[in-house]
Amino acid sequence: MTTKPKVGFFSFTSCEGCQLVVLSMADKLLDLVGAVEVVNFREASSYKGQDYDVAIVEGAVSTVHEIQELIEIRKQAKILIAFGACAHIGGVNCMKNFDNQYEIKRAVYGDKASNFDSILAQPLDAVVKVDYYSRGCPPNRDGEELLEIVTALLQGKKPYIPNYPVCVQCKMKGNACVFHKENPITCLGPVTRAGCMAPCPSFGNACIGCRGLVDDPNLNAHQQTLTEAGLSTEDILKFYRFLNGMMEVGK
Amino acid sequence: MPKDININVHHVARVEGHGNIVINVKNGELEKVELQIIEAPRFFEAMLKGRRYPEPPQITSRICGICAVGHTTASLRGLEDALGIEPSEQTILLRKAVLEAEMLQSHVLHYYFLVAPDFFNAPSVIPLAASHPEVIKRALRMKKLADDIITVIGGRHPHPISMVIDGFTRIPTESELRRCVDELKASLKNDIPPTLELFASLKFPEFSRKTDYVSLKHPDEYAYYDGIIYSSETGTTKHRDYKNKVKEEVVLHSSAKHAKGPFKPYMVGALSRFNNNADKLMPLAKEAAKKLGLSAPNYNPYMISVAQIVESVHNIERMIYLMEELLRRGLKDEANERQAIAGWSAKLPEAKKCWGVGAVEVPRGILFHEYRIDEDGLISGANCIIPTGQNLANIEADMRELVPTILDKPKEEITLLLEMLVRAYDPCISCSTHMLKINFV
Numbered sequence: 001m002t003t004k005p006k007v008g009f010f011s012f013t014s015c016e017g018c019q020l021v022v023l024s025m026a027d028k029l030l031d032l033v034g035a036v037e038v039v040n041f042r043e044a045s046s047y048k049g050q051d052y053d054v055a056i057v058e059g060a061v062s063t064v065h066e067i068q069e070l071i072e073i074r075k076q077a078k079i080l081i082a083f084g085a086c087a088h089i090g091g092v093n094c095m096k097n098f099d100n101q102y103e104i105k106r107a108v109y110g111d112k113a114s115n116f117d118s119i120l121a122q123p124l125d126a127v128v129k130v131d132y133y134s135r136g137c138p139p140n141r142d143g144e145e146l147l148e149i150v151t152a153l154l155q156g157k158k159p160y161i162p163n164y165p166v167c168v169q170c171k172m173k174g175n176a177c178v179f180h181k182e183n184p185i186t187c188l189g190p191v192t193r194a195g196c197m198a199p200c201p202s203f204g205n206a207c208i209g210c211r212g213l214v215d216d217p218n219l220n221a222h223q224q225t226l227t228e229a230g231l232s233t234e235d236i237l238k239f240y241r242f243l244n245g246m247m248e249v250g251k
Numbered sequence: 252m253p254k255d256i257n258i259n260v261h262h263v264a265r266v267e268g269h270g271n272i273v274i275n276v277k278n279g280e281l282e283k284v285e286l287q288i289i290e291a292p293r294f295f296e297a298m299l300k301g302r303r304y305p306e307p308p309q310i311t312s313r314i315c316g317i318c319a320v321g322h323t324t325a326s327l328r329g330l331e332d333a334l335g336i337e338p339s340e341q342t343i344l345l346r347k348a349v350l351e352a353e354m355l356q357s358h359v360l361h362y363y364f365l366v367a368p369d370f371f372n373a374p375s376v377i378p379l380a381a382s383h384p385e386v387i388k389r390a391l392r393m394k395k396l397a398d399d400i401i402t403v404i405g406g407r408h409p410h411p412i413s414m415v416i417d418g419f420t421r422i423p424t425e426s427e428l429r430r431c432v433d434e435l436k437a438s439l440k441n442d443i444p445p446t447l448e449l450f451a452s453l454k455f456p457e458f459s460r461k462t463d464y465v466s467l468k469h470p471d472e473y474a475y476y477d478g479i480i481y482s483s484e485t486g487t488t489k490h491r492d493y494k495n496k497v498k499e500e501v502v503l504h505s506s507a508k509h510a511k512g513p514f515k516p517y518m519v520g521a522l523s524r525f526n527n528n529a530d531k532l533m534p535l536a537k538e539a540a541k542k543l544g545l546s547a548p549n550y551n552p553y554m555i556s557v558a559q560i561v562e563s564v565h566n567i568e569r570m571i572y573l574m575e576e577l578l579r580r581g582l583k584d585e586a587n588e589r590q591a592i593a594g595w596s597a598k599l600p601e602a603k604k605c606w607g608v609g610a611v612e613v614p615r616g617i618l619f620h621e622y623r624i625d626e627d628g629l630i631s632g633a634n635c636i637i638p639t640g641q642n643l644a645n646i647e648a649d650m651r652e653l654v655p656t657i658l659d660k661p662k663e664e665i666t667l668l669l670e671m672l673v674r675a676y677d678p679c680i681s682c683s684t685h686m687l688k689i690n691f692v
Contacts, residue, residue: 014316015313015316016316017317017319020409023364024394024398024408091313095298095310096293096294096297096298099297099298099300103297104297105294107294107296108294108297118294137410138316138407138408183586183591184598185593185595185597186595187595199406199412200406200412202406203406203412203420203421204413204419204421204593205406205594205595206595208595229597231597238303238306239595242309
């Protein structure tokens with residue numbers, strides 16, 4: 001990579017919280033500003049003619065228009081980083097994919113439904129090649145992982161992303177397992193990729209799988225654990241489909 | 252005089268994402284005024300159908316990265332209203348404090364990062380970091396303080412972790428709260444005075460259009476968490492009757508539904524709250540309003556940003572008050588008395604068929620969440636009415652009245668005044684950091 005790469009931020013279907021995280025760590029970003037040049041902060045359709053090397057993309061794609069824009073971004077960018085759960089695994093947007101698309105459009109927009117562009121929500125890599133993933137909803141450790149990835153790229157190194165479950169880091173933090181609380185809470189930690197330092201179980205709540213699954217999750221054992229804790233098969237599907245619905249269709 | 256003007260601003264300050272301003276004037280007559288919302292529709296209401304009843308707070312938090320605590324709170328209030336659950340006083344105090352913190356971080360981002368560059372003649376906040384580093388450092392410091400408080404109480408910012416039905420999955424420690432109080436007091440002393448001084452020196456555009464100001468209202472406090480729906484034109488409405496006041500309407504140029512009152516557009520947000528509740532502000536916030544030249548009622552939408560600054564002072568004073576109250580009472584783990592029903596609690600208390608509404612003030616105005624729960628404890632219906640959607644019709648009404656009065660100005664100035672108007676309503680924040688691209692057609 002050249003000494004001072006140009007970075008563009010782009011946004012698709014999302015809550016835009018990922019960009020907010022970037023803004024919140026502006027003080028740390030300022031240190032990086034010497035090393036990179038931010039040429040575009042958001043706004044997917046002002047990409048034309050912008051000479052960025054690295055595209056950091058937030059959001060899932062859920063309209064025909066967004067697919068076209070993403071393809072254009074991919075053509076321009078030497079490196080494309082999917083930023084946050086929506087870009088990485090489709091995230092919360094994919095929940096709607098399990099409903100009848102015509103019906104849900106009608107439910108929200110009535111007889112004007114056909115006027116609104118909306119297709120099944122998809123992660124970026126269902127459409128284009130993604131080079132790196134900065135995971136999480138919101139991006140974990142206040143965006144530190146994104147900084148680590150960008151820093152590694154600047155140094156010509158491969159970023160390190162753990163491929164073991166959240167339980168490992170949860171234990172490292174000395175948490176009692178949420179499954180064993182007096183009011184037990186079920187958790188996706190055993191199958192979810194670590195790297196976040198387990199903020200959710202540390203605050204007494206469930207891991208909801210926002211970093212996506214590890215490469216080789218033990219789904220059978222996890223399903224058994226969830227069943228023993230009291231979830232029905234339908235509940236288990238709902239739990240996975242909160243953020244990881246697209247995992248079922250072959251990612 | 253000319254007077255064919257076509258203005259087409261692509262991607263104004265985002266309104267729940269992406270929005271355009273389109274103005275067509277022919278022979279001096281206004282033909283078209285539209286604030287087009289071209290954001291991808293997300294179908295949250297449809298997603299919620301069939302989910303387990305404690306799930307909506309975690310899911311709806313993902314509607315908005317800027318007011319995630321607000322959505323979580325409105326969702327919890329709606330579900331608790333349906334289930335007939337009254338949370339403990341400690342839970343309410345903590346929720347009120349975290350809501351104030353979110354209000355503060357959103358307001359700071361808006362008036363420092365989005366509004367201020369217009370007055371420094373800067374395209375975005377980035378050049379300001381070089382030319383006015385002390386201003387930007389102060390803004391970041393205030394923002395970080397608010398973010399840290401959200402993290403102490405909610406576990407993370409955005410998308411809180413610990414806020415659940417009837418409680419918290421983790422209660423902050425007393426030393427954490429004491430640290431927050433110290434930092435809030437320092438901010439009140441060090442960062443608020445220069446903020447007031449800076450914004451008191453700026454001249455906001457003159458424009459006045461009286462509209463219907465809608466917010467929550469409470470007899471004892473400046474209403475955010477709790478209160479009755481109040482309209483400056485039509486009086487009070489109970490929260491469960493919100494549909495008598497608000498009706499969503501599909502308009503073809505907007506994927507965000509327009510919400511209107513029964514008779515005409517209305518405004519929600521900081522200026523509406525100020526106009527309806529200024530007498531309930533904390534003392535230093537009242538002083539700040541005087542210093543900034545804001546008195547209720549004020550009919551200038553450009554002053555929404557000023558009302559946000561006044562509210563920021565109130566937010567800090569109020570958080571100090573709420574946290575000192577919590578410390579005085581002593582924080583306790585309520586696990587034995589309260590269920591604290593998390594989204595994925597293994598065993599859910601049974602729910603019978605029920606229905607409820609939550610109405611909460613979030614940075615951009617009043618937010619409604621309505622839920623129906625069926626006999627199996629699943630969500631059978633949901634409706635979320637977002638402040639920006641409520642303001643869209645009012646912004647267009649403002650533009651219709653404003654444009655004819657500024658037609659003699661150069662096109663660039665008209666465009667800027669329109670953009671500043673849309674920005675004043677604080678449609679979204681991320682846009683604040685980049686230059687708006689303006690196309691004349």
